[in-house]
Amino acid sequence: xxxxxxxxxxxxxxxxxxxxxxxxxxxxxxxxxxxxxxxxxxxxxxxxxxxxxxxxxxxxxxxxxxxxxxxxxxxxxxxxxxxxxxxxxxxxxxxxxxxxxxxxxxxxxxxxxxxxxxxxxxxxxxxxxxxxxxxxxxxxxxxxxxxxxxxxxx
DNA sequence: GCCAACGTTGGC
DNA sequence: GCCAACGTTGGC
Numbered sequence: 001x002x003x004x005x006x007x008x009x010x011x012x013x014x015x016x017x018x019x020x021x022x023x024x025x026x027x028x029x030x031x032x033x034x035x036x037x038x039x040x041x042x043x044x045x046x047x048x049x050x051x052x053x054x055x056x057x058x059x060x061x062x063x064x065x066x067x068x069x070x071x072x073x074x075x076x077x078x079x080x081x082x083x084x085x086x087x088x089x090x091x092x093x094x095x096x097x098x099x100x101x102x103x104x105x106x107x108x109x110x111x112x113x114x115x116x117x118x119x120x121x122x123x124x125x126x127x128x129x130x131x132x133x134x135x136x137x138x139x140x141x142x143x144x145x146x147x148x149x150x151x152x153x154x
Numbered sequence: 155g156c157c158a159a160c161g162t163t164g165g166c
Numbered sequence: 167g168c169c170a171a172c173g174t175t176g177g178c
């Protein structure tokens with residue numbers, strides 16, 4: 001039973017084009033520093049799950065491509081790196097606090113803008129659109145996944 | 155740059 | 167364990 005997710009990335013940091021240019025078109029999803037989002041990666045994601053790759057904090061926020069979960073969760077390397085913005089001094093290799101997971105490009109799509117998403121009644125239930133939502137990883141229902149697919153084909 | 159929402163921290 | 171202060175997110 002495949003699951004679906006929406007994962008936010010700031011294109012200034014990692015864009016859909018960065019994923020397309022990565023070796024094997026796979027990148028580790030690092031830098032998640034929110035427990036709820038971490039728990040989704042650690043406990044619920046499975047290889048093959050569908051991912052809506054979402055650009056946030058940018059001039060045109062929205063879904064920029066489709067991807068797939070391509071690996072098992074493992075400790076996020078950036079938490080141990082003092083030079084990283086994501087360094088967590090409270091985390092140790094024996095007791096890692098944060099995890100990463102490999103994400104593989106399925107295909108770059110046209111940009112399905114946040115504006116367009118808000119205007120689509122069939123996407124009204126999406127958690128990413130809920131008022132006050134800040135979670136960088138949210139579950140997507142099969143219905144929402146299919147509705148996004150239809151909108152992308154327009 | 156603003157600001158509302160919300161998560162985290164830490165003193166008590 | 168409460169909760170005020172503080173930091174972050176992210177659209178606008």
